[in-house]
Amino acid sequence: MTRNGRAPSVKDVAAAAGVSLGTVSNVLNRPAVVSASTRERVERAMAELGFVRNESARQLRAGTSRALAYVMLDGGNPFFHDVAEGIETAAEDADLSLFVCNSSGRGDREAKHLDRLVQQRVQGILITPVDPDAQHLTEIGQRGIPFVMVDRLSRAADHCSVSVDDVLGGRIAVEHLIDRGHQRVAFVGGPSSIGQVRERLQGAREVWAEFGLPEEDLINLPTEALSVSEGRSAGERLAGLPSRRRPTAAFCANDLLALGLLQHAVTAGLRVPDDLAIVGFDDIDFAAAAAVPLTSVRQPRQELGRTAARLVLDEATNPDHVHEQASFVPALVARASTGLIRRP
Amino acid sequence: MTRNGRAPSVKDVAAAAGVSLGTVSNVLNRPAVVSASTRERVERAMAELGFVRNESARQLRAGTSRALAYVMLDGGNPFFHDVAEGIETAAEDADLSLFVCNSSGRGDREAKHLDRLVQQRVQGILITPVDPDAQHLTEIGQRGIPFVMVDRLSRAADHCSVSVDDVLGGRIAVEHLIDRGHQRVAFVGGPSSIGQVRERLQGAREVWAEFGLPEEDLINLPTEALSVSEGRSAGERLAGLPSRRRPTAAFCANDLLALGLLQHAVTAGLRVPDDLAIVGFDDIDFAAAAAVPLTSVRQPRQELGRTAARLVLDEATNPDHVHEQASFVPALVARASTGLIRRP
DNA sequence: GTGGGACGTTGAAATGTTTCAGTTCCGGTG
DNA sequence: CACCGGAACTGAAACATTTCAACGTCCCAC
Numbered sequence A, B: 001m002t003r004n005g006r007a008p009s010v011k012d013v014a015a016a017a018g019v020s021l022g023t024v025s026n027v028l029n030r031p032a033v034v035s036a037s038t039r040e041r042v043e044r045a046m047a048e049l050g051f052v053r054n055e056s057a058r059q060l061r062a063g064t065s066r067a068l069a070y071v072m073l074d075g076g077n078p079f080f081h082d083v084a085e086g087i088e089t090a091a092e093d094a095d096l097s098l099f100v101c102n103s104s105g106r107g108d109r110e111a112k113h114l115d116r117l118v119q120q121r122v123q124g125i126l127i128t129p130v131d132p133d134a135q136h137l138t139e140i141g142q143r144g145i146p147f148v149m150v151d152r153l154s155r156a157a158d159h160c161s162v163s164v165d166d167v168l169g170g171r172i173a174v175e176h177l178i179d180r181g182h183q184r185v186a187f188v189g190g191p192s193s194i195g196q197v198r199e200r201l202q203g204a205r206e207v208w209a210e211f212g213l214p215e216e217d218l219i220n221l222p223t224e225a226l227s228v229s230e231g232r233s234a235g236e237r238l239a240g241l242p243s244r245r246r247p248t249a250a251f252c253a254n255d256l257l258a259l260g261l262l263q264h265a266v267t268a269g270l271r272v273p274d275d276l277a278i279v280g281f282d283d284i285d286f287a288a289a290a291a292v293p294l295t296s297v298r299q300p301r302q303e304l305g306r307t308a309a310r311l312v313l314d315e316a317t318n319p320d321h322v323h324e325q326a327s328f329v330p331a332l333v334a335r336a337s338t339g340l341i342r343r344p
Numbered sequence C: 001g002t003g004g005g006a007c008g009t010t011g012a013a014a015t016g017t018t019t020c021a022g023t024t025c026c027g028g029t030g
Numbered sequence D: 001c002a003c004c005g006g007a008a009c010t011g012a013a014a015c016a017t018t019t020c021a022a023c024g025t026c027c028c029a030c
Helices: A010-017 A022-029 A036-049 A055-064 A078-091 A109-120 A135-142 A166-179 A195-210 A228-239 A255-267 A299-317 B010-015 B021-029 B036-047 B055-060 B076-094 B109-117 B135-142 B166-181 B197-209 B230-237 B255-267 B299-318
Strands: A066-072 A097-103 A126-128 A146-148 A160-164 A185-189 A218-223 A251-252 A277-282 A295-298 A325-328 A331-333 B067-072 B098-102 B122-126 B145-150 B160-164 B187-188 B217-224 B248-251 B276-282 B297-298 B325-328 B332-334
Touching: A010 A022, A010 A036, A010 B248, A022 A036, A036 B160, A055 B055, A066 A078, A066 A109, A066 B055, A066 B098, A078 A299, A097 A109, A097 B098, A109 A126, A109 A135, A109 A299, A109 B187, A126 A299, A135 A251, A146 A299, A160 A166, A160 A299, A166 A185, A166 A195, A166 A251, A166 A277, A166 A295, A166 A331, A185 A195, A185 B055, A195 A218, A218 B297, A228 A251, A251 A255, A255 A277, A277 A331, A299 A325, B010 B021, B010 B036, B021 B036, B067 B076, B067 B109, B067 B299, B076 B098, B076 B299, B109 B122, B122 B248, B135 B145, B135 B187, B145 B299, B160 B166, B160 B299, B166 B187, B166 B248, B166 B276, B166 B332, B187 B197, B187 B255, B197 B217, B217 B230, B230 B248, B230 B255, B230 B297, B248 B255, B255 B276, B299 B325
Parallel strands: A066 A097, A066 A126, A126 A146, A146 A160, A160 A325, A185 A218, A185 A251, A251 A277, A277 A295, B067 B098, B067 B122, B122 B145, B145 B160, B160 B325, B187 B217, B187 B248, B248 B276, B276 B297
Antiparallel strands: A295 A331, B297 B332
16 A cells, blocks of 8 residues: 555556456456456455556557646636636536636736647647737647637637627626616726727627717726726726716726726715616626625626537547537626615 | 647657757757757757647656646635635746646545546645545545645644644734724634634634633624625624624624625625624735725735645655645734724 | 357557667877 | 777667457357
């Protein structure tokens, strides 16, 4: 039981059980072809020696590892954690390991992670990229490694993607605010290099125009990141606007911004939703858990992950695989921050 | 450049560059011993073929992988994400990969993860265990795999651990409340099977007794988990207490509970901190971001992770390694939820 | 009694990398 | 001119697993 030197190998097990090493392998991989008595003997030997398969050797032989990888954009955002959880359940069903990496929004870290993953010969890569057009991404594709973009619709048809219709998301958020009677609304979000930000804003603008509202009353408050602290600072800028220009509601490009904005509003003595209504995006758990529960545009986070995993596995195993751009429909979850519960 | 079949190996590179395969290996591992001209030739061949080292083969030869693993207790709690980030920086410095796994508080998932990690021959395992005395943990130790318990002080001296003095944490939280004049305080937390919960409560009780306050005025509100929703339901129970028994402050065993409690209080129309002061534990980013910023007991989250990684690496590489129980000192971060900012 | 199929087991080959003892070559020293 | 030492490179072995053609044994059917 105790380790005397090296970990025991199939060879050691074979010797201990008095069989050839091919038989031990059969016990592991095709137990049916081995007679019951030999199988039992081998299994006892494995237990006694504390044998554990060496995954590297398996991989070397097989040519590919038994793992998937997800490179996420921002580990600090619970949204991505939930996506990862969806991926993990799918990976587990396929009996695969999952590497979870975090690029923290930095392209260099992303590249480094990808490099390592290629070296590991992972079966497939799921990624929410910093920049969907980056050089190192196209290289992955050229290498023939199955990969799927998560939460990012891509024009290029040489890979799968899983995303949510962000334009629609922007539309339903702002339509909800218009429904509640708001005539001056802020859009809080940035940087505009992020595709989601652009599309959510686009949706907001579309519906704004369709209702015939004046363009200048949809006020753009750009931020430098999708973070709580940027939300707070957007709140300050919002408070600094002259009162006739000041919006009565804000649509934030994600929930972290919304939480920051909410915090600033409460600190500044504004009543939410009476003085300022707020809509977020993603519907992370903390949105529902806020002091004033946040109205948010819900994305099917786990489903997103599960689908992405399904696609990458199909690409990895099915020779007739065709690339697919899966798109989900977002849904509004109305809560107190836009007046579900009105307080006198 | 394009894949014709298999990924190119050192052998292919050697053939393309017209050298032996040992030389290619030298270019990769000991560039100094290769003449400049050959090195350049080999490097060009590698670039042309798109050669990428096969990590499995390296591992097989080396006997161990170039990776660490962290098995975390609850991926939904940002606290653990921050710990993981600390570990990752350390791993990166040592040029190792990091597997991040999530047991979601379930022993069976934890065991499954550990199984896979042993098969992968990871260099070391960091873990915040569901149950520190579980069978599968002691087996890891017996296998001789370096491992470190994170955020868990263990009596057993056969491995390292990194933790925060939770008793002290409980003390400073409650002392802070006593300082602010509170004479009736609730402790919100559970289940008591979790070591941290027990110790934080113990610290609270100690300091309560030292100030000569009556035992029955430190009210225990047990919860079934350390989650936002349990915090909310604790809030309901708290509101249900007869007013002469109702505490004026609550010390929550972690920030998720505190956020839930805060939400309930705000919804119920209680003013925080005037009607109810709240102290959390962990000081996750969302604590500072709450509508009423939470006072919390800060743990050095990243430092915890970095130290754990340092210890496991020492155990893996230093033959004279001695097990170490690193303990950190928590600190109170006072914010509005206990009256840093008083509103008239 | 022989042919042949089924079943169980074997042994060798193959996977890609690293390491290390050897080999070759060349310039300098005695 | 023989010898030596070092620099540069080579080739084979080793790592642990899986696969597969081949082999032996037994039994049944003809």
